[in-house]
Amino acid sequence: MTAPEPAPGSDPIELEIPARAEFVALARLVVSSLASARREIADDRIDDLKLAVSEACTNAIEAHGAGEVDERVLLRWWEGDDRLRVSVEDQGSGFDPQRLRDHPPVTDPERLNFERGLGIPLEVDFTPSQRGTRVSLVMYCGPAEPDLEP
Amino acid sequence: MDLSLDVTERNGYTVLAVHGEVDVYTAPRLRERLVELVSQGKHQIVVDLEGVDFLDSTGLGVLVGGLKRLRSHDDLTLVCTQQRILKVFEITGLTKVFAIHDSVEAATAG
Numbered sequence: 001m002t003a004p005e006p007a008p009g010s011d012p013i014e015l016e017i018p019a020r021a022e023f024v025a026l027a028r029l030v031v032s033s034l035a036s037a038r039r040e041i042a043d044d045r046i047d048d049l050k051l052a053v054s055e056a057c058t059n060a061i062e063a064h065g066a067g068e069v070d071e072r073v074l075l076r077w078w079e080g081d082d083r084l085r086v087s088v089e090d091q092g093s094g095f096d097p098q099r100l101r102d103h104p105p106v107t108d109p110e111r112l113n114f115e116r117g118l119g120i121p122l123e124v125d126f127t128p129s130q131r132g133t134r135v136s137l138v139m140y141c142g143p144a145e146p147d148l149e150p
Numbered sequence: 151m152d153l154s155l156d157v158t159e160r161n162g163y164t165v166l167a168v169h170g171e172v173d174v175y176t177a178p179r180l181r182e183r184l185v186e187l188v189s190q191g192k193h194q195i196v197v198d199l200e201g202v203d204f205l206d207s208t209g210l211g212v213l214v215g216g217l218k219r220l221r222s223h224d225d226l227t228l229v230c231t232q233q234r235i236l237k238v239f240e241i242t243g244l245t246k247v248f249a250i251h252d253s254v255e256a257a258t259a260g
Contacts, residue, residue: 021175028173028204047234054206058174 012076017057019064019071019090024057027075031086034077039084041141049086049139056088056135063092063132074131082140089134152176154201155183163258164192169201172209180209184216184226193220196257199230205238217247225249229257 015030017023028050036046053075060073071091078085153176154169164187172180187195197213199205217226227249230236239245251257 021173024173024175025171044234044237047237050204051206051238054173054204058206058208061174 012078014077015075016072017075019061019073021058021061023073024054024061027057027073027088028054031075031077035084035139038079039141041139045139045141049084049137052137053086053088056086056137059135060088060090060092060133063090065092084139084141085136086139087134087136090132092132153179155180157183157187160196160254161258163194163196165196165198165254165258167198167201171204172202172212173204173206174208177208177212181212181215184212185219188216188219193225195220195226196251196254197226197228198254198257199228199235200232202230202232202235205235207238207242210238210242210244213248214244227251227257229254 013034015027017027031053032046032050035041035049041049057073057075064071064073073091074087074089076087076089152170153172156167156169158165158167166183166187168180170176184195184197195216197216202209213226213228220226229251230239231252236245236250239248239250249257
């Protein structure tokens with residue numbers, strides 16, 4: 001596993017939210033608004049990005065468990081020439097991706113016993129960090145809107 | 151965004167219309183409402199997702215849980231025509247598990 005590589009020439013935009021469920025909607029709103037304001041991206045890809053960020057934030061918040069109300073989840077956003085990168089970093093105790101259980105096939109009645117981890121496929125990196133676990137998502141897309149460059 | 155849940159009866163079916171975003175924050179309310187309907191003896195449940203703006207795996211998990219709670223001769227079906235929501239069912243393979251109708255009329259016709 002490698003550390004997430006920031007897009008060259010850009011400083012990240014950061015959003016830090018309390019590790020609580022009610023803030024996941026805010027994270028989705030900020031990330032999707034940034035994407036649609038700064039890039040020409042089709043609506044269905046914005047939906048994909050919202051879904052990926054929501055899943056990553058949900059996992060990050062659940063990594064903290066109940067009662068850790070002072071802990072935070074850090075989102076970072078980088079822009080490169082042809083890509084956007086979003087990382088979601090928690091302060092939880094971490095996990096081993098190799099030890100995740102495989103679920104039964106979707107048509108197997110046993111599958112109904114799995115209400116979490118329903119297999120939404122994401123292209124991500126999991127990286128243990130000083131804080132906890134960092135999940136990095138990359139979306140390849142067209143160039144930034146020229147008028148909106150910082 | 152808030153979640154609203156409205157229950158109506160139609161042709162012997164119980165229709166639960168969901169509006170808003172279903173995620174880790176709002177999904178517990180959807181779960182509670184489904185459990186309540188099942189415990190009231192409502193065993194032909196149609197969940198209308200046409201008013202849903204966003205749904206992630208937490209929401210899928212609640213619907214899978216609802217299906218599991220109903221006995222084998224009962225049913226939980228869905229109404230959904232929005233591509234952004236249908237896509238979440240498609241990529242997880244859950245279109246093979248749920249009957250998904252185009253309208254409440256079609257879902258309650260049987």
